[in-house]
Amino acid sequence: MKLSVVDTERCIGCQSCMFACSRLMGKAGLSRTCIRVRSAGGMERGFVVIVCRACEDPPCAKVCPSGALKAKKGKGVRVDLTKCIGCGNCQDACTIGAIFWDDEADKPMICIHCGYCIKYCPHGVLELAKLEAGHAKR
Amino acid sequence: MLKDDTLANVLYVDLSKKQFWVEKRPNLFDKYIGGVGVGIQLLHEECPNGCDALGAQNPIILAVGPLNGLFPVASKTITLFKSPHSGNLGESHAGGRSAIAIRLAGYGAIVIRGASEIPLYLTIDNNQVHFRDASALWGMRSVITAGRVIRGKETAAGFRTIMRIGRAGEKLIPYAGVATETYRHFGRLGLGAVFGSKKLKALVISGKGSLPVSDPKSYQKIYDEIYQAAVNTSAMKKYHDLGTPENVLPLNKIGALPTRNLKDAQFEGASQISGETFAEHYLGRRLACAHCPVACIHLAALREPYGDEDFFYKTSMIAYDYEPLYAMGPMLGISDARGLLKLLEKVDEVALDAMSTGVILAWATEAQEQGLISEKETSGINLSWGDYTSYLKAIPLIVEQPNDFYQALARGVVHAASIYGGMDFALAFGKNEMPGYHTGPAAHIGAFIATRHHHCDNAGYSVDQKVLVKEKLTPRELAETLLKEERWRQILTSLAICFFARDIYKPDLVSRALQIAGFDIAPEDLHRLGEEIHSEKYRFKFREGFSLDDYHLPKRIFETPSAVGVLDEKYVRQTIEQVKQILAGRK
Numbered sequence: 001m002k003l004s005v006v007d008t009e010r011c012i013g014c015q016s017c018m019f020a021c022s023r024l025m026g027k028a029g030l031s032r033t034c035i036r037v038r039s040a041g042g043m044e045r046g047f048v049v050i051v052c053r054a055c056e057d058p059p060c061a062k063v064c065p066s067g068a069l070k071a072k073k074g075k076g077v078r079v080d081l082t083k084c085i086g087c088g089n090c091q092d093a094c095t096i097g098a099i100f101w102d103d104e105a106d107k108p109m110i111c112i113h114c115g116y117c118i119k120y121c122p123h124g125v126l127e128l129a130k131l132e133a134g135h136a137k138r
Numbered sequence: 139m140l141k142d143d144t145l146a147n148v149l150y151v152d153l154s155k156k157q158f159w160v161e162k163r164p165n166l167f168d169k170y171i172g173g174v175g176v177g178i179q180l181l182h183e184e185c186p187n188g189c190d191a192l193g194a195q196n197p198i199i200l201a202v203g204p205l206n207g208l209f210p211v212a213s214k215t216i217t218l219f220k221s222p223h224s225g226n227l228g229e230s231h232a233g234g235r236s237a238i239a240i241r242l243a244g245y246g247a248i249v250i251r252g253a254s255e256i257p258l259y260l261t262i263d264n265n266q267v268h269f270r271d272a273s274a275l276w277g278m279r280s281v282i283t284a285g286r287v288i289r290g291k292e293t294a295a296g297f298r299t300i301m302r303i304g305r306a307g308e309k310l311i312p313y314a315g316v317a318t319e320t321y322r323h324f325g326r327l328g329l330g331a332v333f334g335s336k337k338l339k340a341l342v343i344s345g346k347g348s349l350p351v352s353d354p355k356s357y358q359k360i361y362d363e364i365y366q367a368a369v370n371t372s373a374m375k376k377y378h379d380l381g382t383p384e385n386v387l388p389l390n391k392i393g394a395l396p397t398r399n400l401k402d403a404q405f406e407g408a409s410q411i412s413g414e415t416f417a418e419h420y421l422g423r424r425l426a427c428a429h430c431p432v433a434c435i436h437l438a439a440l441r442e443p444y445g446d447e448d449f450f451y452k453t454s455m456i457a458y459d460y461e462p463l464y465a466m467g468p469m470l471g472i473s474d475a476r477g478l479l480k481l482l483e484k485v486d487e488v489a490l491d492a493m494s495t496g497v498i499l500a501w502a503t504e505a506q507e508q509g510l511i512s513e514k515e516t517s518g519i520n521l522s523w524g525d526y527t528s529y530l531k532a533i534p535l536i537v538e539q540p541n542d543f544y545q546a547l548a549r550g551v552v553h554a555a556s557i558y559g560g561m562d563f564a565l566a567f568g569k570n571e572m573p574g575y576h577t578g579p580a581a582h583i584g585a586f587i588a589t590r591h592h593h594c595d596n597a598g599y600s601v602d603q604k605v606l607v608k609e610k611l612t613p614r615e616l617a618e619t620l621l622k623e624e625r626w627r628q629i630l631t632s633l634a635i636c637f638f639a640r641d642i643y644k645p646d647l648v649s650r651a652l653q654i655a656g657f658d659i660a661p662e663d664l665h666r667l668g669e670e671i672h673s674e675k676y677r678f679k680f681r682e683g684f685s686l687d688d689y690h691l692p693k694r695i696f697e698t699p700s701a702v703g704v705l706d707e708k709y710v711r712q713t714i715e716q717v718k719q720i721l722a723g724r725k
């Protein structure tokens with residue numbers, strides 16, 4: 001199963017998902033969130049929801065010089081923090097900007113597709129979806 | 139509070155010296171929680187007795203509280219200043235992303251001192267304050283454009299607030315507001331003019347820090363309790379369905395909807411501008427403040443042809459809430475929903491307070507009707523009930539002030555009436571133009587005794603509808619009821635939660651939620667603290683000359699029957715006397 005953004009037009013911009021993600025990582029606030037909601041150029045235009053989409057062949061893992069990032073089929077990537085040197089290559093390589101940064105540890109933070117944030121989305125913007133054969137869902 | 143909570147940090151910014159520094163004030167927050175409780179203490183510290191509200195000595199205080207960033211619907215920032223409109227206590231609240239951004243930037247309060255000689259905007263991020271030149275933004279016609287420019291220039295989208303003033307604030311109109319995230323406003327009492335007097339065009343604050351909690355397990359439990367109550371119970375249903383405009387029809391039905399400068403309290407056009415009508419024909423999108431799943435912000439999509447070319451349209455997104463609707467709608471006799479939306483857009487564009495603007499224009503219309511003023515004063519405009527085009531022309535003139543008359547309107551309804559007459563129908567309390575409730579005596583007494591002269595302070599309108607409609611209260615009982623509510627609300631605004639969640643945040647829950655933030659305050663002690671904070675605000679008000687002995691009430695409120703009948707002036711004055719006695723500690 002992977003986290004999927006069903007329809008950004010349903011998003012009201014409350015950011016409850018962001019708080020949920022950070023909370024699950026043990027921090028109240030937003031420092032540890034792996035999902036981001038921002039306006040699509042003014043709130044009247046709605047919102048952009050940025051989160052790892054579990055690419056089939058993730059560019060972030062390909063550019064990791066220390067082998068810290070491993071692709072997990074249909075579940076995104078996993079970071080081995082003991083190997084990670086905090087170079088930031090993965091963040092640069094992610095086309096959609098879904099690799100977030102833990103400023104305290106100076107290491108990347110990436111969605112693990114656990115689906116916890118879905119519980120706190122009041123309008124069904126997010127869902128856990130089975131990976132479609134051949135390619136990642138949007 | 140918890141030892142490592144950044145809430146204790148107060149950021150000081152001096153616009154005259156272009157300096158900033160942080161002071162740790164844990165004792166202040168331990169004693170007064172945050173928000174208005176802390177804010178009023180900072181105002182006492184910073185604001186000299188009798189200072190010019192538009193002078194460099196008047197500070198701007200922004201304060202948040204321990205629950206912001208921790209729990210849902212704790213979404214408000216409290217601002218305190220001396221009001222250039224009332225000449226007394228200025229206090230205005232707004233949501234958007236402001237409270238979360240300030241709290242997660244690592245501050246409990248921000249104090250802005252001094253004044254700049256050139257237009258500036260401030261960017262507050264990563265423990266830094268950057269002073270940016272705002273000369274190119276100054277004088278821009280629309281506050282929306284100014285916001286768009288800053289949005290593109292600054293970083294941290296999604297984690298920031300952009301508070302900014304429009305032309306009204308730049309022109310020092312004492313009821314100019316500050317817009318935040320385009321659709322929320324620090325609307326009342328003229329914070330926009332105080333920004334303008336400091337040449338402060340905007341404040342950009344971004345933050346995504348973390349907050350400590352005392353007990354992670356209980357934290358999650360209480361979090362879910364609040365989240366579920368906000369999303370799955372009736373506690374906030376009204377706000378996410380139709381939004382605050384749900385009030386239009388019920389208030390009209392009971393005869394409490396101020397119409398045509400309160401010459402009437404029922405409006406024949408109410409159904410055309412009701413929450414239901416806007417939802418059915420115009421509702422284009424709903425938005426939420428950060429960390430609030432309710433999404434009470436309702437935007438209307440207004441599609442209009444340009445008219446000069448075929449097949450050429452623009453679609454504007456315009457926020458509509460009950461109070462602006464009342465003031466620019468029934469108060470001006472306007473039942474044309476499209477016209478009403480255009481008026482709301484016009485006041486938002488320059489960031490004027492819609493409530494004050496509507497009430498001032500209503501007075502002007504009646505003054506013109508009675509011949510106190512003529513088209514000579516209005517620059518050829520025939521202000522007339524229901525004609526939105528006349529008001530669309532008048533609003534920019536209030537901002538630009540081409541003659542004595544518009545200069546007078548730009549200073550408020552009491553000032554205008556003191557020059558041109560018509561004080562009996564100049565609808566203001568403590569110089570702040572009236573809110574949209576002619577429900578009965580409690581609404582008007584409430585607005586007068588409220589520390590902000592605002593209906594949200596003590597909800598007198600609710601006492602009228604829930605109590606006075608069924609039974610009589612003695613002046614003492616009514617005074618006690620209003621003060622009790624206002625004192626409790628000082629706690630809500632110290633946390634700082636949205637009043638729309640007041641049915642969720644009851645004393646017991648507040649006490650438990652505060653424990654998560656390391657505050658050990660029993661429910662009964664919360665009431666005591668609320669009373670103390672309220673007294674501290676009244677201490678400021680009395681210091682600056684507010685009086686419960688010598689005051690003016692507009693005669694009009696006693697002429698037009700309210701939802702509970704014609705108001706008895708003697709009863710109203712006796713109740714105010716009782717408020718005075720209670721505040722003085724007398725039985």
